[in-house]
Amino acid sequence: MTITVSTAGAASDAVARVLPALIEERFASRLFDGDATLWGEAAIDESSKRLAWTKAHEVSRPLVADILALRDELRSAGVNRIVLCGMGGSSLAPEVITRTAGVELVVLDSTDPAQVSAVVGERLPETAVVVSSKSGSTVETDSQRRTFAKAFTDAGIDPASRIIIVTDPGSPLEESSRAAGHPVFLADPQVGGRFSALTAFGLVPSGLAGVDIEALLDDAAAVAEVLSHDSDENPGLVLGAAIAGCEPVKTYLGILESGSGIVGFGDWAEQLIAESTGKEGTGLLPVVLDGNPPEIGSTIPDLQLVRLVVNASQQPALGDEISVSGPLAAQFLLWEVATAVAGRILGINPFDQPDVESAKVAARALLDEMPEPASAAFDEDGIAVRGTERVVAGRTSVAQAIDALLAELPEHGFVAIQAYADRTRLGELAELRDLIAHRARRPVTFGWGPRFLHSTGQFHKGGPKLGVFLQIITAEQGDLEIPERPFTFGTLIRAQADGDAQVLEGHGRPVLQLELQNPESSASTLKSLLAAV
Numbered sequence: 122m123t124i125t126v127s128t129a130g131a132a133s134d135a136v137a138r139v140l141p142a143l144i145e146e147r148f149a150s151r152l153f154d155g156d157a158t159l160w161g162e163a164a165i166d167e168s169s170k171r172l173a174w175t176k177a178h179e180v181s182r183p184l185v186a187d188i189l190a191l192r193d194e195l196r197s198a199g200v201n202r203i204v205l206c207g208m209g210g211s212s213l214a215p216e217v218i219t220r221t222a223g224v225e226l227v228v229l230d231s232t233d234p235a236q237v238s239a240v241v242g243e244r245l246p247e248t249a250v251v252v253s254s255k256s257g258s259t260v261e262t263d264s265q266r267r268t269f270a271k272a273f274t275d276a277g278i279d280p281a282s283r284i285i286i287v288t289d290p291g292s293p294l295e296e297s298s299r300a301a302g303h304p305v306f307l308a309d310p311q312v313g314g315r316f317s318a319l320t321a322f323g324l325v326p327s328g329l330a331g332v333d334i335e336a337l338l339d340d341a342a343a344v345a346e347v348l349s350h351d352s353d354e355n356p357g358l359v360l361g362a363a364i365a366g367c368e369p370v371k372t373y374l375g376i377l378e379s380g381s382g383i384v385g386f387g388d389w390a391e392q393l394i395a396e397s398t399g400k401e402g403t404g405l406l407p408v409v410l411d412g413n414p415p416e417i418g419s420t421i422p423d424l425q426l427v428r429l430v431v432n433a434s435q436q437p438a439l440g441d442e443i444s445v446s447g448p449l450a451a452q453f454l455l456w457e458v459a460t461a462v463a464g465r466i467l468g469i470n471p472f473d474q475p476d477v478e479s480a481k482v483a484a485r486a487l488l489d490e491m492p493e494p495a496s497a498a499f500d501e502d503g504i505a506v507r508g509t510e511r512v513v514a515g516r517t518s519v520a521q522a523i524d525a526l527l528a529e530l531p532e533h534g535f536v537a538i539q540a541y542a543d544r545t546r547l548g549e550l551a552e553l554r555d556l557i558a559h560r561a562r563r564p565v566t567f568g569w570g571p572r573f574l575h576s577t578g579q580f581h582k583g584g585p586k587l588g589v590f591l592q593i594i595t596a597e598q599g600d601l602e603i604p605e606r607p608f609t610f611g612t613l614i615r616a617q618a619d620g621d622a623q624v625l626e627g628h629g630r631p632v633l634q635l636e637l638q639n640p641e642s643s644a645s646t647l648k649s650l651l652a653a654v
């Protein structure tokens with residue numbers, strides 16, 4: 122099965138408008154030849170070291186045998202559970218790969234103390250942990266690694282026999298891990314994190330967990346040729362033109378699973394597209410949709426809908442929509458090409474993430490200073506309310522504060538719900554997305570913190586100033602030390618939420634923070650409050 126992209130209405134008009142120029146300038150063949158000049162002078166430095174993903178299906182082949190050998194070795198040592206510690210581009214691809222294949226992989230991309238404790242405390246003697254970090258210095262991943270190393274040691278298990286490292290050559294993590302005797306898989310430094318699905322970052326955890334990774338590479342290899350053609354039948358050019366070529370640009374890209382069988386694809390695409398394009402005041406914001414969301418059937422003129430279908434030739438797009446079909450690994454390559462095309466059309470460098478750092482800096486400063494948390498503007502039913510002055514001043518109920526936040530929505534705005542919580546225990550918080558979307562009648566995104574900071578976080582701060590932000594944080598019921606660090610997981614996640622709120626407010630964006638004092642019961646209270654209004 123190959124990849125098919127079908128467009129209709131406004132999406133087809135966009136393709137008709139921009140595709141001829143992409144073919145004329147030989148965008149596709151130059152991309153696959155590694156031409157770093159495609160995104161303008163200012164992007165050359167970064168692009169020249171970020172284009173090897175077009176060949177990942179070939180370059181990664183030699184890894185397969187080593188991964189399968191380690192998988193067999195771990196299995197014979199009694200390992201039947203793989204945990205992946207990694208943020209953003211270092212965990213989103215293996216998450217969708219394993220979920221789609223129906224293979225168990227526990228992804229830990231959180232600093233929520235309860236979530237970390239639960240993952241570390243389960244079936245440790247049968248567990249191996251993949252620690253994935255391109256830079257080797259991401260604070261979440263480093264903290265998780267320290268916690269697992271201590272837990273294995275305390276259980277009398279040599280951490281070097283159970284913690285496997287994936288990182289770039291020369292990273293601080295490579296050096297310390299080799300010295301400690303861990304298995305180390307080196308990723309290709311010429312591939313950026315969010316384009317790394319078919320490199321060691323996607324393949325090592327997926328292969329160890331039991332996915333047929335050779336077949337993944339085959340599926341990608343089968344479409345690489347067609348994606349490199351300067352032709353109006355190149356599905357990568359068509360998809361890129363359709364998502365970024367409307368005039369004016371449709372900022373929101375609703376991604377809806379419509380029977381493709383690919384599980385969680387929207388979360389992967391969200392990072393790829395939002396972090397690649399959301400900068401210099403422009404960009405595309407994926408809105409991950411599920412079921413029958415309020416956005417479908419409503420007329421939101423700046424929302425472009427893409428459906429992932431079984432076969433887009435037999436289920437062509439209708440209205441103004443786009444339909445896409447094809448095997449997962451082929452779609453990784455397809456969407457990466459489309460994102461590179463979108464970067465070209467929008468006139469930005471798709472390979473950097475200049476605004477992600479600002480939230481990290483603010484969180485670090487808060488960790489150094491450890492200030493007392495700001496006092497709440499008011500409390501209602503176990504929910505402490507804080508936020509931007511004009512959103513909370515004079516309000517006395519959560520419903521009023523939410524109304525005030527939504528009243529701040531610009532005409533072309535969006536609502537971002539950011540839940541810094543244990544997503545396994547408080548999964549129901551995700552239901553707030555549809556409830557708010559009903560009320561806002563604008564696109565609404567939902568992200569688990571701190572995971573989204575490495576994804577849509579770039580768009581929130583670097584994209585157009587259109588967002589209003591609903592932060593949900595949880596009061597800690599029990600904290601967790603981070604070995605040899607001066608802060609705990611509880612202080613870290615709080616600093617990440619407060620730091621990001623500071624940066625967003627610094628960009629003039631309104632933020633409403635709801636702190637659930639007793640997470641489980643307050644989450645239900647919040648849902649009923651919203652459902653009632």
Ligand SMILES: O=P(O)(O)OC[C@H]1O[C@H](O)[C@H](O)[C@@H](O)[C@@H]1O
Binds near residue numbers: 575
């Ligand atoms: O792989 P790492 O170096 O740990 O980075 C993990 C993530 O961190 C950063 O925030 C980047 O914005 C992401 O693109 C990256 O995927």
